[in-house]
Amino acid sequence: MYRIISKTELAEYTVQFDIEAPEVAKKARPGQFVVVRIDEKGERIPLTIADTDTGKGTVTIVVQSVGKTTGQLCSMEAGGTIRDFAGPLGNPTEMVENSTVVCIGGGLGIAPVYPIAKELKSRGNRVLSIMGARSEPFLFWEDRMRKASDEVYIATDDGSKGKKGFVTDALLDIINSGVKVDRVIAIGPTIMMKNVAKTTKPYNIKTIVSLNPIMVDGTGMCGSCRVTVGGKMKFSCVDGPEFDGHEVDFDELMARQKFYRTEEKDAMDKYTHEGGECKCLPTRS
Amino acid sequence: MPADEVIDRRKHVPVREQEPSERVGNFDEVSYGYNEEEAMKEAKRCLNCKTPLCIDGCPVGVDIPKFVTEIAKGEFDEAIKTIKDKNNLPAICGRVCPQESQCEKLCTLGMKWKPLFIGKLERFAADHEKSDVKPELPEWNGKKVAVVGSGPAGLTAAADLAKMGYKVVIFEALHTPGGVLIYGIPEFRLPKSIVEKEVEYVKSLGVEIRLNEIVGRTITIDEMFGQGFSAVFIGSGAGLPSFMRIPGENLNGVYSANEYLTRVNLMKAYQFPEFDTPVKKSKNIAVIGGGNVAMDAARTAKRMGADHVYLIYRRGEEEMPARREETEHAKEEGIEFKLLMNPTRIIGDDNGWVKGIECIHMRLCEPDESGRCRPEPVQGSEEILDVDTVVVAIGTSPNPLIVKTTPGLETSKDGTLVVDGYTFMTSREGVFAGGDIVSGAATVISAMGQAKEAAVAIDEYIKSKE
Numbered sequence: 180m181y182r183i184i185s186k187t188e189l190a191e192y193t194v195q196f197d198i199e200a201p202e203v204a205k206k207a208r209p210g211q212f213v214v215v216r217i218d219e220k221g222e223r224i225p226l227t228i229a230d231t232d233t234g235k236g237t238v239t240i241v242v243q244s245v246g247k248t249t250g251q252l253c254s255m256e257a258g259g260t261i262r263d264f265a266g267p268l269g270n271p272t273e274m275v276e277n278s279t280v281v282c283i284g285g286g287l288g289i290a291p292v293y294p295i296a297k298e299l300k301s302r303g304n305r306v307l308s309i310m311g312a313r314s315e316p317f318l319f320w321e322d323r324m325r326k327a328s329d330e331v332y333i334a335t336d337d338g339s340k341g342k343k344g345f346v347t348d349a350l351l352d353i354i355n356s357g358v359k360v361d362r363v364i365a366i367g368p369t370i371m372m373k374n375v376a377k378t379t380k381p382y383n384i385k386t387i388v389s390l391n392p393i394m395v396d397g398t399g400m401c402g403s404c405r406v407t408v409g410g411k412m413k414f415s416c417v418d419g420p421e422f423d424g425h426e427v428d429f430d431e432l433m434a435r436q437k438f439y440r441t442e443e444k445d446a447m448d449k450y451t452h453e454g455g456e457c458k459c460l461p462t463r464s
Numbered sequence: 465m466p467a468d469e470v471i472d473r474r475k476h477v478p479v480r481e482q483e484p485s486e487r488v489g490n491f492d493e494v495s496y497g498y499n500e501e502e503a504m505k506e507a508k509r510c511l512n513c514k515t516p517l518c519i520d521g522c523p524v525g526v527d528i529p530k531f532v533t534e535i536a537k538g539e540f541d542e543a544i545k546t547i548k549d550k551n552n553l554p555a556i557c558g559r560v561c562p563q564e565s566q567c568e569k570l571c572t573l574g575m576k577w578k579p580l581f582i583g584k585l586e587r588f589a590a591d592h593e594k595s596d597v598k599p600e601l602p603e604w605n606g607k608k609v610a611v612v613g614s615g616p617a618g619l620t621a622a623a624d625l626a627k628m629g630y631k632v633v634i635f636e637a638l639h640t641p642g643g644v645l646i647y648g649i650p651e652f653r654l655p656k657s658i659v660e661k662e663v664e665y666v667k668s669l670g671v672e673i674r675l676n677e678i679v680g681r682t683i684t685i686d687e688m689f690g691q692g693f694s695a696v697f698i699g700s701g702a703g704l705p706s707f708m709r710i711p712g713e714n715l716n717g718v719y720s721a722n723e724y725l726t727r728v729n730l731m732k733a734y735q736f737p738e739f740d741t742p743v744k745k746s747k748n749i750a751v752i753g754g755g756n757v758a759m760d761a762a763r764t765a766k767r768m769g770a771d772h773v774y775l776i777y778r779r780g781e782e783e784m785p786a787r788r789e790e791t792e793h794a795k796e797e798g799i800e801f802k803l804l805m806n807p808t809r810i811i812g813d814d815n816g817w818v819k820g821i822e823c824i825h826m827r828l829c830e831p832d833e834s835g836r837c838r839p840e841p842v843q844g845s846e847e848i849l850d851v852d853t854v855v856v857a858i859g860t861s862p863n864p865l866i867v868k869t870t871p872g873l874e875t876s877k878d879g880t881l882v883v884d885g886y887t888f889m890t891s892r893e894g895v896f897a898g899g900d901i902v903s904g905a906a907t908v909i910s911a912m913g914q915a916k917e918a919a920v921a922i923d924e925y926i927k928s929k930e
């Protein structure tokens with residue numbers, strides 16, 4: 180059992196939890212994730228480690244309510260317990276030195292990109308961050324991102340905060356301003372990562388993306404998380420989750436993310452029908 | 465024994481089973497096992513041979529004539545003690561051991577008639593056990609051993625070392641102990657309550673099981689030595705699924721057998737949405753492979769309600785590596801065997817969903833190095849089966865995570881750990897290994913046999929260091 184030490188509502192449909200998991204906290208590196216199972220009947224879902232506090236032995240996760248399991252998790256309170264919390268899983272982000280790196284967090288992606296930006300900056304790199312969201316109420320951790328970056332750019336689809344437009348527009352602004360960008364790290368919705376990779380391709384800027392296929396074990400045992408990278412089959416949980424964005428077959432990934440759409444809806448219907456409270460993000464592509 | 469009782473040694477006592485038509489609609493165990501009367505009757509067939517060849521066929525050396533005689537006499541508590549002297553997991557082995565190629569294969573009775581049903585008797589003794597028979601444990605000898613993985617290899621090594629006086633900690637990546645026994649082999653063949661009971665037995669010996677700890681990530685083997693463990697046993701299995709590398713394998717509807725079975729068994733997807741993990745309810749499904757894993761996936765799919773379950777195997781039925789009992793059960797349940805066929809591509813619809821699988825007919829030619837016939841495709845014989853799901857059950861290999869994170873561990877070209885043939889020590893001093901991680905995907909009992917030998921060697925190794 181893993182105890183929820185604190186809960187903070189960060190933004191629309193987005194909740195931060197600090198979970199007591201000292202073994203995970205000790206070993207976690209930026210880019211890694213945990214697999215969480217809420218209770219005996221729960222499914223295993225991957226969530227990125229957004230921060231750690233080794234002193235307190237806690238791991239920070241940020242959860243966006245998009246379905247049954249994340250909805251149930253978001254309705255939990257401090258003092259509650261989570262049945263299973265396994266990790267850290269996946270490969271840590273590859274670190275660089277003396278480089279200019281653009282870190283892009285789209286929507287919920289701000290949470291996983293934050294520890295990467297923080298580590299890059301602490302190693303003396305120049306970190307330019309782009310935070311993107313559909314509109315202002317979905318943005319969070321601006322203060323943290325400012326501390327972890329040399330500069331922060333904000334883009335919202337509706338222009339309610341920062342510049343109106345997509346993160347790719349902000350990225351192009353940076354590139355066109357003449358800054359020599361050595362590397363881009365983009366985390367967010369798959370379509371956003373695809374577009375970022377498309378944007379950087381003509382400029383030949385190395386672009387790392389963190390993939391989010393459907394996972395079960397997270398240890399390389401099931402193959403559910405397989406993706407095609409550079410024409411080869413890779414298991415995201417053990418070979419990734421970060422890959423070269425110019426090599427990823429994003430369309431295949433997006434198709435595979437819809438594998439259980441019907442069942443996911445049934446699970447949600449049953450949950451709300453039984454009085455489960457779920458104010459889930461009303462977006463389903 | 466009543467004086468007038470006649471023992472007919474020629475025939476075995478049949479085992480009662482759930483009717484095929486009924487069992488395809490549930491996940492309950494297929495075989496009911498013997499009751500006391502049946503067990504005693506079967507046990508009396510044993511010849512109590514002077515040279516009991518059956519024991520040579522058992523990888524852990526269970527004293528078969530002794531426990532069988534005890535069952536014959538109705539001394540059931542004695543029988544289970546005899547078995548547990550050598551085998552820590554009898555309720556499991558009695559159910560899933562390939563007895564027909566091990567103990568029962570060498571049974572003298574089998575030369576002329578049916579061999580003694582040793583496995584069924586072992587299962588009876590284990591199931592009959594009322595209060596757990598627990599051996600007396602020696603005092604803690606002050607030493608700790610770490611075990612990686614809680615499959616049959618890990619559980620066996622842990623139990624044996626605990627019985628020798630060691631404090632043992634098992635590190636398990638998943639949220640439930642048992643390895644393949646819990647995530648792979650289905651409920652209808654090995655009820656999870658049986659695995660739980662055997663795991664409880666191992667825990668009752670003082671073994672600590674730490675779940676959700678991934679060795680190589682949560683803790684490394686080098687860190688274990690730093691934490692005061694005197695030796696490490698790796699029993700991490702061979703859980704990395706292989707795919708066929710044919711077009712269409714990433715379409716929605718294609719599973720590895722590990723994923724399909726894990727969703728259904730470990731995550732209880734057959735009770736979705738009561739349990740949260742989904743699995744596709746297929747109409748027509750193709751399972752590729754001819755081993756136990758393929759049989760389990762096919763029979764599981766039937767129970768999930770599929771109309772047609774095709775089992776596609778590139779050789780003939782004779783060559784199938786699955787246990788005979790499993791292929792028979794599969795046929796009774798209506799699994800459609802598509803023999804001498806090999807998939808060439810999986811066909812998808814516009815939305816990325818499986819709608820068919822193309823296979824080519826095969827013909828058997830000269831036997832290859834393994835003694836089996838090498839199949840060859842028959843040109844132009846392609847055929848398409850309408851299916852909405854494909855389960856790939858063509859094998860697994862060791863997960864490279866531990867090797868990647870442990871300097872100095874030597875591996876073979878197929879990724880298994882290289883160990884000393886007698887001590888099961890790896891190329892790293894104090895690090896031992898056994899089970900599928902050493903032999904590649906094999907059997908429960910061979911994993912246990914290796915773990916037992918490794919446990920003895922670990923004891924000797926630690927003592928030699930004092």
Ligand SMILES: Cc1cc2nc3c(=O)[nH]c(=O)nc-3n(C[C@H](O)[C@H](O)[C@H](O)COP(=O)(O)OP(=O)(O)OC[C@H]3O[C@@H](n4cnc5c(N)ncnc54)[C@H](O)[C@@H]3O)c2cc1C
Pocket residue numbers: 212222223224225226227228240241242243244245246247248249250287290291390391392393394395420436437440443444
């Ligand atoms: C490496 C990785 C890191 C992630 N980090 C975070 C994070 O930090 N915060 C966060 O909120 N979300 C994160 N996700 C996504 C998160 O796992 C899914 O949103 C969650 O599993 C949805 O479950 P649900 O039951 O609430 O929704 P559902 O309605 O069941 O599913 C909604 C969508 O989520 C995806 N999904 C469903 N089940 C899984 C699964 N088992 N594994 C992965 N994706 C699934 C599918 O694309 C699905 O269409 C991460 C995913 C991966 C792979």
Ligand SMILES: Cc1cc2nc3c(=O)[nH]c(=O)nc-3n(C[C@H](O)[C@H](O)[C@H](O)COP(=O)(O)OP(=O)(O)OC[C@H]3O[C@@H](n4cnc5c(N)ncnc54)[C@H](O)[C@@H]3O)c2cc1C
Pocket residue numbers: 560561562612613614615616617618635636637638641642643644645648649650677678679680699700701702703725756757760787863865866898899900901905906907908909911
């Ligand atoms: C579907 C199926 C059906 C089978 N049917 C039969 C049968 O009828 N009869 C038979 O004899 N055999 C059968 N087998 C084979 C048999 O199950 C295996 O040979 C046996 O389980 C191997 O035991 P093991 O302990 O070596 O590994 P496993 O049972 O694979 O256990 C390994 C354990 O280690 C854990 N682990 C792996 N990596 C790590 C890590 N880094 N850190 C921590 N833990 C880790 C895994 O999660 C797992 O729990 C079957 C196999 C399958 C898949």
Ligand code: SF4
Pocket residue numbers: 521522523524525526528551557558561563566567568582583586909
């Ligand atoms: S453990 Fe397996 S091989 Fe040994 S006697 Fe029992 S069933 Fe036979």
Ligand code: SF4
Pocket residue numbers: 509510511512513516517518519528529570571572573580582
């Ligand atoms: S070989 Fe067969 S008959 Fe002889 S002792 Fe063993 S089980 Fe009994």
Ligand code: FES
Pocket residue numbers: 393394395396397398399400401402403404405414415416417
């Ligand atoms: S999630 Fe199972 S192999 Fe990656």
Ligand SMILES: [Mg+2]
Pocket residue numbers: 222246247248443446
């Ligand atoms: Mg879900």
